[in-house]
Amino acid sequence: MLEIKDLHARIGDREILKGFSLTINPGEVHAIMGPNGAGKSTLSSVLAGKEDYEVTGGSVTFLGKDLLAMDAAERACSGIFLAFQYPVEIPGVSNMTFLRTALNSVRKYRGLEELSTPDFLRLMKEKAAKLGMSQDMLRRGVNVGFSGGEKKRNDILQMSVLEPSFCILDETDSGLDIDALRIVSEGVNSLRSPERSMLVITHYQRLLDYIVPDVIHVMHQGKIVRTGGKELALELESTGYAAYGQDAA
């Protein structure tokens, strides 16, 4: 599904991804753990198409296509979804308008008809209820006045409405209390399917109790330094990132 080969990226003159490689097959859930500053958010931004970053080497192939040749909107339309570590607020654009515009863009790209207003409202009602989001929240500006947890929930709502084939969750657990974590995780787990892959980025092992990955990678200084199974998360939980604490370079 997604094949990242020897990816190098920088911001300004600072290289942050330094030869990152990873292959994810359909239906697989991979986790990336790593200390702060390892480049996890940079990786997710580069995959989603943020223009601040300059890719200086390597390749990313998504469903057989050159992902790096597309802009962020095209990537989203072809099935990439990034749940942000820090979702932004967009005053003046209601969640409803935003989601409807997004969904119709994605549907158009996939050769589907636009959803009628009643069909869209029905869909929203159903998806929002599952995540415990009120209709009032949907009428408000995107993330405006939302708590940290509500913003994360809103991102997962967007994900469940847009039905991407590849989901990147960037520290979705940060700032969530245990109830919110459960709701968000259930939302994510209900989207797991043999056709959909996920990349779960987290600093803590806790999230992986809820969203159980097939593979765990440890990222440090812009690349993967270890790969293993669930036991890797437990090991990191007890030892911490002390081993990766200092930049050896």
Add this chain to the structure above:
Amino acid sequence: MSADLHPIRTAAEQALSSAIDATLAAAPASGPIADLRRAAAKTFTENGLPTRRVEEWHYTDLRALMREALPIAGAPDAAAVAEAGKGVVAFPEAVRIVFVNGTLVESLSDLASLPAGLTVTSLEAALASGDPLLERIGSLSPKSYDGALALNTAFLRAGLLIKVAAGATVEKPLHVAHVFTGAAAATYARNVIVVEDGAKATLIESFAGVEGVAYQANDAMEMVVGAGATLEHVRLQEEGAKALHLGTLMLDLGKEATFNSFTLTAGAATSRVSLYGKLTGEGAHLGIRGANLLKARQHGDMTLVIEHIEPGCDSRELIKSVLADEARGVFQGKIVVRPEAQKTDGRMMSQALLLGDNAEMDNKPELEIFADDVQCGHGATAGAMDENLMFYMMARGIAKAEAEALLIQAFVGEAVEFVTNEAVRETLIARMEAWLKARAA
């Protein structure tokens, strides 16, 4: 400097002076309007067109911009009327009065079917009958010389006297449309609106014209809002892209009266609207909001002079400018608080979204406060489109142009939301959407 005392006349200024003399010679020799016109002609001849050295016109040098004195537009023929009729934006429910090339066109207007409480008289009919509202013309002129207003007054020949009867609530908006068609010419319109005590009305002014013709449109209006009365005011400026648009609004706001105004500026090569507002009654409410949607090399200047004369009044100004390409926006806002105007509450804000690398916004807020117990503030911001918001939207599949359009709508939406009449607001939003579509195309 001697150059200021004896300004060197440009060819355009000389031609304007001669044209004023010619029209005055053809007009009645006496009467209130004739005297007013003569006085204006005199000040114009003495002062000419304002230049950048005149503080209020610093950013809009009219002498440099009006290189040509165009002939006054003649009455439109049937073809021009038919053509112009198509160019009038439809506001649902509104009663409409249409001027084509500065001439009132009854066949396009609803003069015969006005709602109760609303009286609209043409200047011509008012002069014939000696309408008392004629006295309002010129009654609110600023003390300082205003070149655009002087020209408007000197050439004064057509307009409307509008009255909303005391206590009347007129639900249907009155839409006064100005349309220009045909070859380059100058038009002058002068209106008066008096909203009597306790009355309530909505006035929409719209301006549109042929693209690609450098015509000049100059309008002015005296607005008197009586005690406890409300005037909702909308100005939709969508002149042709080569036009010069000059507008002057003069307002007297009475005790506990409300003036709530919204201006959309999207047209003309160069436009300037001056608003002179006086809060002359206690507890009056003034709200002036505007959105500038400008592209290419358009220049849009909004200049406000608000005088708080009586105590306990509030004024709010919010100007949102979206400037693409090399467009330039100007906002000058002066709030004067007279010594008696204690408990004044004034807030002024100008925000600009710069879409083009060479776009520019000039803000000049000024507070002149002579009372001690007041709350007044102003602010200005200018910045590019927020890349983080753009990325968030694009990361959900929304194409760049559409994401930008949504953010622009949200930005100007904070000003247009103050338009209280929903149908009018929706029509304005549709005009903004049309602008966004045209820009994306």
